Amino acid sequence: MTDHTDQRLGEVQFAVDPAKVPDASLAYIGRVRSPWTERSQCPRNLREARDRGGGGRALIDPPFRPALEGLNVGDWVHLLTWLHRSRRDLALQMPRHAERPKGTFALRSPVRPNPIGLHLVHLVEIDLSSGVLTLDAIDVLDGTPLIDLKPYLPGVDRPPET
């Protein structure tokens, strides 16, 4: 259990601290560069980030750059980030302006037992040699670690028959 004391009324912690259960380990593959350096500035989601403009970049570390081969400008990709500044201990959370708390798995809050961010972004520019991907927008703090990139496939990434 972490000792956060800034809980809102109705919020409930997990009975274990996920940060202290090392079932598997992640390797960072790079970092996000974004216009947002303070939590208070950070857009709440990608729609808001697009509206506000400013773009963003994914900087891929040298060992992982060869794995970018085959991505193309214009592609939509899921970025997976590790929201390293998020707490991990809340089971029920009180979203701002909500009337009652909601389960973490029913929310897209960055606060989750494994604080993985899922961001569907558009590749505007790709530089394979420097490992720089220019994005249409991004909704995480500058410096957030990257852990995966996956091509968006409408056949599996949208509910069928929509």
Place this chain on the structure above:
Amino acid sequence: MTDHTDQRLGEVQFAVDPAKVPDASLAYIGRVRSPWTERSQCPRNLREARDRGGGGRALIDPPFRPALEGLNVGDWVHLLTWLHRSRRDLALQMPRHAERPKGTFALRSPVRPNPIGLHLVHLVEIDLSSGVLTLDAIDVLDGTPLIDLKPYLPGVDRPPET
């Protein structure tokens, strides 16, 4: 560097072994129950899993069950899995029937530096007290660890204007 010797022609390993770079730790929140107990049987994606039938379940461990509050039958959710039996060392991979190798980040292969699976599934039944979610289908091996669940939000999880 792992010592896998079953590389296909054209496949290339990363210059570091991601399994040995512990930048962050994951806590398993549960396990997937699926009809697939052997790799050779496992569907290649969710579309194939739906066609073949058999459903699947997500079993959430007791400490994490309170976080399910607010999910509803009929919801579409992203399951995030940890594909624990996948190798993590390939930068370029030769997909079956492909003519040339492709970068890992341009593929949805389970082989990736952080073997996270992303699966958009339909909630058919929810039992909050036992932590059992019945799914329309799932495309991973029985016993695969779960690391997150996120509600599907069309406003951010689809490319805009489609």
